[in-house]
Amino acid sequence: xxxLVESGGGVVQPGRSLRLSCAASGFSFTSSAMHWVRQAPGxxxxxxxxxxxxxxxxxxxxxxxxxxTLSRDNSNxxxxxxxxxxxxEDTAVYYCARGMYSSGPLDYWxxxxxxxxxx
Amino acid sequence: QSVLTQPPSxxxxxxxxVTISCSGSRSNIGxxxxxHWYKQLPGSAPKxxxxxxxxxxxxxPDRFSGSKSGTSASLAITGLQAEDEADYYCQSYDSSLSxxxxxxxxxxxxx
Numbered sequence: 458x459x460x461l462v463e464s465g466g467g468v469v470q471p472g473r474s475l476r477l478s479c480a481a482s483g484f485s486f487t488s489s490a491m492h493w494v495r496q497a498p499g500x501x502x503x504x505x506x507x508x509x510x511x512x513x514x515x516x517x518x519x520x521x522x523x524x525x526t527l528s529r530d531n532s533n534x535x536x537x538x539x540x541x542x543x544x545x546e547d548t549a550v551y552y553c554a555r556g557m558y559s560s561g562p563l564d565y566w567x568x569x570x571x572x573x574x575x576x
Numbered sequence: 577q578s579v580l581t582q583p584p585s586x587x588x589x590x591x592x593x594v595t596i597s598c599s600g601s602r603s604n605i606g607x608x609x610x611x612h613w614y615k616q617l618p619g620s621a622p623k624x625x626x627x628x629x630x631x632x633x634x635x636x637p638d639r640f641s642g643s644k645s646g647t648s649a650s651l652a653i654t655g656l657q658a659e660d661e662a663d664y665y666c667q668s669y670d671s672s673l674s675x676x677x678x679x680x681x682x683x684x685x686x687x
Contacts, residue, residue: 492676494622501681502614515657516674543637543673552621560669560676562612563629569621 461553467568477495479553484565485533490514490556492563493538495549495572504527505551506538509559518547521527542544543574548556555562577605580666580679587685588656596682598649598666604677607646609669613642613651616663616681626651626665653684661686 465477479491493505507516508527516525526539536553551570554563581599588594598611605611611629616621624633626642629649641652649668653660666679 494678501663502616502678504667504676504678507676516676518675519673557627561610562624562667563614563622564624564627564633565621566621571669 459555461555461567463551463553463567463570466551466572468573468575469543470576471543471545471574473574474539474541475543475572477538477540477551477553477572479538479567481534481536481551481553481555484555487531490559490561491529491536491552493536494552494554494555494563494566495547496552496569497546497549500549501522503549507556508536532560540572543572545574545576548572548574578680579670579673579677580668582666582679582682584680585683585685585686586654589687590625590656590658592656593652593654594656594684595653595667596651596664596684597685598651598679600647600668600677601651602647603672604647604668604670605644605649609655609671611642611644611649612667614665614667616665625675658686660684681683 460482462480506527524542528537553567557564603648613626615625616622629644
């Protein structure tokens with residue numbers, strides 16, 4: 458069955474870095490667009506970033522542009538989010554999700570990874 | 577402030593019909609980009625409920641339906657049940673932002 462498993466979350470001080478990973482299985486990762494979506498405590502969903510299956514398209518939310526970098530390893534069915542210069546407002550549960558197509562619906566979601574930025 | 581506007585909350589009695597609106601603009605819903613809907617239970621990841629404006633993934637009951645007109649979209653739930661109590665989010669794409677966008681979410685309470 459489809460599985461998306463995030464890892465790499467934790468507690469970090471403002472200004473530091475963290476790298477999230479998402480291990481995918483049960484579907485064709487190499488032909489799938491992949492997203493990161495986050496949810497701050499008690500808040501709604503916020504889209505973070507998108508990478509197309511062939512890496513040709515990479516979009517970021519304005520709130521993370523220039524600080525976060527997406528990458529993927531199609532040979533290992535893995536997606537990564539490098540988060541630099543973290544801010545308190547980046548505190549959230551980060552979900553990895555598959556896109557049916559680049560601008561389309563997110564049909565599979567991971568369980569989420571908690572990132573807490575605090576001094 | 578979300579690019580897509582949803583009511584913060586809606587409520588209904590068991591068996592009733594409720595609708596949740598999602599208002600956008602000419603650069604997203606009005607430009608013809610698809611609208612998708614998600615259901616999220618507390619402590620869980622979101623689940624795709626409606627995609628491509630009005631299509632239901634396998635396993636989603638036909639009590640759930642979606643529609644779109646102009647710069648707005650709606651999610652309708654008929655025959656309300658206790659397990660429908662959750663947060664609901666709409667999602668689309670914005671060409672001006674080159675970004676995927678979510679509505680702020682609507683909390684559905686079953687009275």
